[in-house]
Amino acid sequence: MKRLAKWITSLFLTVVLLIMVFxxxxxxxxxxxAPGTFAVDLNNLGWTLQNYSVVFKSNNFGRYFFNSIFVAxxxxxxxxxxxxxxxxxxxxxxSRITWPxxxxxxxxLMIPAHVLILPIFQMMLKFGWFDxxxxxxxxxxxxxxxxxxxxxxxxxxxxxxxxxxxxxxxxELSIFFRVVMPLCKPALAVLGVxxxxxxxxxxxxxxxxxxxxxxxxxxxxxxLMQDPRSSDWPVTMAGSVVASVPVIIFFLIFQRRIxxxxxxGALKQ
Amino acid sequence: xxxxxxxxxxxxPWASYxxxxxxxxxxxxxxxxxxxxxLLRGSGDFIGSSNYSRLLGDPVFMTSLANTFYFVFGTIPVxxxxxLILALLIAENVPGHRIFQAAYFIPSITAMVVIALIFxxxxxxxGYIHTLFRLAGLKPPANGFLQSEKTALWAIMGMxxxxxxxxxxLIFLAGIKAIxxxxxxxxxxxxxxFVRRSLxxxxxxxxxxxxxxxxxxxxxxxxxxxEIFVMTSGRPFNSTLTTVYFVFDKGIxxxxxxxxxxxxxxLFLIIMVFSLLQFKLINVRKTMT
Numbered sequence: 001m002k003r004l005a006k007w008i009t010s011l012f013l014t015v016v017l018l019i020m021v022f023x024x025x026x027x028x029x030x031x032x033x034a035p036g037t038f039a040v041d042l043n044n045l046g047w048t049l050q051n052y053s054v055v056f057k058s059n060n061f062g063r064y065f066f067n068s069i070f071v072a073x074x075x076x077x078x079x080x081x082x083x084x085x086x087x088x089x090x091x092x093x094x095s096r097i098t099w100p101x102x103x104x105x106x107x108x109l110m111i112p113a114h115v116l117i118l119p120i121f122q123m124m125l126k127f128g129w130f131d132x133x134x135x136x137x138x139x140x141x142x143x144x145x146x147x148x149x150x151x152x153x154x155x156x157x158x159x160x161x162x163x164x165x166x167x168x169x170x171x172e173l174s175i176f177f178r179v180v181m182p183l184c185k186p187a188l189a190v191l192g193v194x195x196x197x198x199x200x201x202x203x204x205x206x207x208x209x210x211x212x213x214x215x216x217x218x219x220x221x222x223x224l225m226q227d228p229r230s231s232d233w234p235v236t237m238a239g240s241v242v243a244s245v246p247v248i249i250f251f252l253i254f255q256r257r258i259x260x261x262x263x264x265g266a267l268k269q
Numbered sequence: 270x271x272x273x274x275x276x277x278x279x280x281x282p283w284a285s286y287x288x289x290x291x292x293x294x295x296x297x298x299x300x301x302x303x304x305x306x307x308l309l310r311g312s313g314d315f316i317g318s319s320n321y322s323r324l325l326g327d328p329v330f331m332t333s334l335a336n337t338f339y340f341v342f343g344t345i346p347v348x349x350x351x352x353l354i355l356a357l358l359i360a361e362n363v364p365g366h367r368i369f370q371a372a373y374f375i376p377s378i379t380a381m382v383v384i385a386l387i388f389x390x391x392x393x394x395x396g397y398i399h400t401l402f403r404l405a406g407l408k409p410p411a412n413g414f415l416q417s418e419k420t421a422l423w424a425i426m427g428m429x430x431x432x433x434x435x436x437x438x439l440i441f442l443a444g445i446k447a448i449x450x451x452x453x454x455x456x457x458x459x460x461x462x463f464v465r466r467s468l469x470x471x472x473x474x475x476x477x478x479x480x481x482x483x484x485x486x487x488x489x490x491x492x493x494x495x496e497i498f499v500m501t502s503g504r505p506f507n508s509t510l511t512t513v514y515f516v517f518d519k520g521i522x523x524x525x526x527x528x529x530x531x532x533x534x535x536l537f538l539i540i541m542v543f544s545l546l547q548f549k550l551i552n553v554r555k556t557m558t
Contacts, residue, residue, distance in 0.1 A: 005463070010363040016355065017372045020435065023387045024375060026397065030390070039396055082282045089279025101280055104287050110544055111291065114492040114513045115537040118301060118520045118530050119294035142286045172275045201380040203495045204513075208521050219382040223499050233390060240383040251378045255371055258378070259439060 024248075031237035038233055051238035060213050061239065064221035068243075071136045071206075071217060072199040078141035079195045080188050086142065087150025088180050092159075102151060108144040114204060121208050135209040136217070140199065146191050153187035154180065193250075193257050200247055218243040302531035308524030320531035330532060332507045333515040336422060337536075340511065341490045344426050348433045349482055353475075355434065356441035357467050370442065373435035381432070385499035388428045389415065392500075415501055418508035425496050425509060433489075437482050444478030445471060484547045491540045512536045 026040065033046045035054070055061050086105075090098045124135040161183070165175045181188075203219045210216065216224070222239050225231075251258055302320055306313030324330045355373065359366045376384060391398040392414040402409035410417035414424035448471060456466045494513040497503060503510035503518070512532065520529025 006361065006363045009358050009361065010365055013355070013358060013363065013365070013369045017369055020373050020376060020431070023384070023391065023431075024379070026391070027383070027387045038393075039390070039400075085279045086283040089276050093276040093280060097277060098280065101284060101287075105283060108287070108291050110488070110541070111295070112488055112492050112537065112540045114494060115516070115533040115540075116291075116294045116298065117513075117516065118526055118533060119298040120290070121521065122297070122301070122526065123294065139290050142283055147283055172278070176279070197378055201378075201382075203380070203382055203498075204517070207498075208517070219380045222380075222386065223382045223495075236386055237390075240386055244379045244383045247378055247380075248375055251375070252371065259370075259374075 024244075027237050027240050028245075031234055031241045033234045035232055035234055051232075051234040052242070054232075054235050055238045055242065058225075058235075060216070061221065061225075061242075063214050064216050064218045065242065067133075067136075067214075067216065068200060068218040071133065072196050074133075074137050075140045075199045076192050076195045078137070079143055079146045080192050082142045083146030083150045083191060084181060084184055084188060085176065086147050087152075087154050087184075088176060090147070090151045091154035092162075102147075105144040105147040105151075109148065117204060117208055120205070124209055129209075131210045131212055131215055133215075136206055136215075139205075143195065146195065149187060149191055150184065153184060157183050189254075189257050190260050193254050197247065197251075197258070298530050298537075299534060301527055302534045304527045306527040306530075308520075308526055313527050316527070320528050321535070323528065324531055324535065329507060329510065330512075330515060333503075333510045333512045333532075334535075334539075336508070336510055337491060337493070337512045339422060340426055340429075340493055341487060344429050344433070344490060345483065345486050348430050348437060348486060349479070351430070352434050352437035352482070353441055353472070353479075356438045356445060357463075357471060359438065360442060360445045360471075361463065370439065373438050375435065376432045377436040381495040382499055384428065384432055385496050388424075389500050392424050415509075416505060418505045421501055421505060421509045425493075425500060429490070429493070429496065433486065437486070440482055440485075441475065441478060444475045448474050480547060480550070484544055487543050487547065488540060491536065491543075 029040050029045070030037065031051055032048055033040060033051075034048060035050065037046070090102050090105075120139060121130075124130045124139075127134070129135040129138070157180070161179050162175050165179050170178070201219060202217075203223070206217045206220050207223070210220075213221075218239075222236070222243055225236070225239065301313070303315055303317060304313035305316050305320075355369075359369050388398075390396050393399060394411065394413040394416075396413065399409050399413055410420050414420045452470055452474075453466060456470055461469070492513050493511050494517065497509055497511050497514045498517070501509040503514050513536070516529045516533045516536070519525045519532065
């Protein structure tokens with residue numbers, strides 16, 4: 001494109017950018033307004049932190065925050081360990097056995113998880129896991145997408161190092177932990193970031209699998225503390241800022257990894 | 270133990286997860302759909318296919334299906350085309366292209382609950398979007414967009430397009446980057462402008478990316494739930510009731526697990542049919558090119 005055309009394009013893309021970012025800025029701005037404000041009044045901007053202290057003092061909000069962090073961390077660590085294991089096994093095992101199992105994982109990528117809410121809800125009741133951390137964590141420790149990513153990645157790793165370790169008499173587990181896992185770091189970072197984001201933001205399953213206030217994660221707590229007709233918007237927005245801004249900062253730091261994770265799936269296609 | 274067998278130990282976690290958390294729920298769900306299982310009773314009797322025939326005669330369920338289809342087919346073309354155009358423009362390395370790419374993606378990493386809350390405010394009477402429409406002389410519904418059955422679903426669709434675009438921009442960009450640069454350079458040397466290059470080289474080469482974007486978005490959009498839960502609960506007059514919300518409402522809220530399972534299974538089959546159909550189309554295209 002010519003230089004002028006490039007600048008005009010840039011201008012257009014900036015307008016789109018403003019549309020994309022405006023609601024987020026609006027949320028932040030509204031969270032600083034006086035309690036009871038409905039819409040930000042640009043002629044009369046307030047800058048109070050009061051709503052944030054209200055948020056943290058009420059509704060177990062600190063607890064929601066802890067739950068979200070605890071659940072997202074555990075699920076992320078689980079996926080990093082287990083998907084790497086399975087990916088490694090699928091990549092190195094005899095293909096007449098691993099191929100159908102790999103296909104079972106790929107096929108599950110196509111299953112819309114939301115249609116499984118009722119059987120999983122029933123299962124958690126039966127296991128006695130309903131309303132506990134188990135329900136929020138255990139079913140999500142391995143993801144088909146993670147297996148897919150890790151298998152593809154391990155496929156691309158040379159086997160020499162593993163063989164060398166084997167000749168030196170290393171056991172299979174120590175080969176996996178000492179040789180394979182360290183080589184997988186880039187893929188594990190992608191998987192970890194992806195899993196953390198998905199778990200942190202997930203709503204439907206946490207909503208149905210727990211029902212006591214102390215067990216809510218941030219999204220569930222936020223949705224339920226909000227009664228649109230009677231709610232105090234600046235407080236709700238302060239809660240929303242707490243639930244989303246850490247993730248956005250995290251994204252801006254790990255942007256490349258997140259982007260890779262998403263495009264990896266697209267390119268493999 | 271021989272080495273291959275030891276290696277299989279590594280696969281065990283998925284084998285057990287597949288059986289317990291995927292295969293079992295899928296089949297259990299089908300079984301439940303053939304019973305009159307009630308949450309309060311904790312049990313149910315086998316009643317054959319009567320849940321299914323009851324669903325087909327249930328106008329509320331039919332409305333939920335219609336709304337879901339409306340949502341899926343109303344948003345996907347707009348999201349896809351808009352994301353494609355934005356990606357093509359960003360790929361020209363205009364000043365600030367990295368910033369655009371990152372900023373467009375921010376809605377995709379924000380919890381849907383948060384976004385739904387923000388837009389609830391913006392769409393309400395005297396909210397910013399409502400005011401904008403009024404100032405533009407467009408006569409928005411007096412009580413807010415989400416309170417009128419004529420506009421509620423449209424409002425949610427508009428929000429969803431806004432949320433989803435950045436994600437698909439990223440995927441299209443990855444597709445564009447995978448195109449051999451010599452092709453585009455050659456066209457540039459021959460004097461082909463941006464539009465010409467896009468239409469005759471880039472877009473035709475993005476076919477499989479297109480397919481990927483559409484399949485992904487179809488599976489995702491058919492499952493719309495959070496927006497509805499936070500913003501409207503399916504109101505007004507069921508105008509925003511989607512199928513997953515129907516399943517949630519009948520199954521979890523009212524405990525009619527058998528009936529809701531049948532609804533979930535119908536949705537599951539619909540999504541599968543669409544996914545397979547799209548895959549088939551991709552393959553046909555691949556053999557054609």
